[in-house]
Amino acid sequence: MEFARYYKGAFVRAYVWVRQRIIPLEEIGAHVPVRGLIVDIGSGCGVLANYLARRSRTRNVVGLELDPHRVRRAQESAARVPNLSFVAKDIVKDPAIMHADCLLLVDLLHHIPPPAQTILIDACATRLRRGGVLVVKEVDPADTVRIGITWLLDKLMTKGGRMWYLDRRRLEDDLRERGFRVEGIRVRRALFPHYLLVCRR
Ligand SMILES: C[S@@+](CC[C@H](N)C(=O)[O-])C[C@H]1O[C@@H](n2cnc3c(N)ncnc32)[C@H](O)[C@@H]1O
Numbered sequence: 001m002e003f004a005r006y007y008k009g010a011f012v013r014a015y016v017w018v019r020q021r022i023i024p025l026e027e028i029g030a031h032v033p034v035r036g037l038i039v040d041i042g043s044g045c046g047v048l049a050n051y052l053a054r055r056s057r058t059r060n061v062v063g064l065e066l067d068p069h070r071v072r073r074a075q076e077s078a079a080r081v082p083n084l085s086f087v088a089k090d091i092v093k094d095p096a097i098m099h100a101d102c103l104l105l106v107d108l109l110h111h112i113p114p115p116a117q118t119i120l121i122d123a124c125a126t127r128l129r130r131g132g133v134l135v136v137k138e139v140d141p142a143d144t145v146r147i148g149i150t151w152l153l154d155k156l157m158t159k160g161g162r163m164w165y166l167d168r169r170r171l172e173d174d175l176r177e178r179g180f181r182v183e184g185i186r187v188r189r190a191l192f193p194h195y196l197l198v199c200r201r
Contacts, residue, residue, distance in 0.1 A: 003050050012073050020047050023106065028104070028196065036100070037099075038101065040104040042066070049061045054084075063086040064089040066091070101131075105124070110139065110163045121175065136199065137196050138166055140165075146193040
């Protein structure tokens with residue numbers, strides 16, 4: 001499934017084409033329930049949300065995103081998809097999240113400062129419905145060569161913004177302290193040190 005065609009504008013289409021090849025969509029999707037409310041926090045242009053909503057129409061997928069330009073592009077892509085919507089929201093200023101069957105934090109945590117990371121993880125722990133799953137995708141700073149590539153791309157995409165990459169073991173411990181059973185999965189990609197944490201309670 002190619003998602004770029006659902007977007008308007010050559011630049012956004014090119015970005016979506018690339019992003020679709022970077023995010024481990026299938027590996028993430030394998031852990032997302034096929035029905036219920038799925039909330040993608042920091043949804044960007046909505047590539048993952050599109051993938052999940054188009055794969056299963058019994059999922060109600062909602063993307064929350066800070067950047068209003070990305071929200072508009074994502075909303076355009078969802079125009080004909082009734083189970084997909086996007087809302088502008090700064091999760092740092094307003095960490096309240098709706099009760100959900102699945103919460104997704106895909107390459108978001110390292111873009112927000114540590115105190116806000118902690119508040120967001122707490123919010124996820126309290127807002128996940130019984131039997132639900134929290135899926136975190138991050139990049140491993142211990143992989144010193146490939147984290148450099150990620151850092152360069154992050155700097156370009158955020159126009160020089162700051163990143164706070166998380167120590168994987170510490171993040172796993174933080175999630176366990178909140179009552180999650182955590183399954184760590186390393187995702188094989190040539191250029192990026194991706195890992196997934198699949199967290200259930
Ligand atoms: C690296 S991108 C990942 C986007 C998407 N999850 C994906 O995998 O394509 C990080 C996203 O988080 C968003 N973001 C950063 N800080 C945020 C905040 N405080 N509230 C909501 N979204 C935020 C950024 O605007 C950006 O779109």
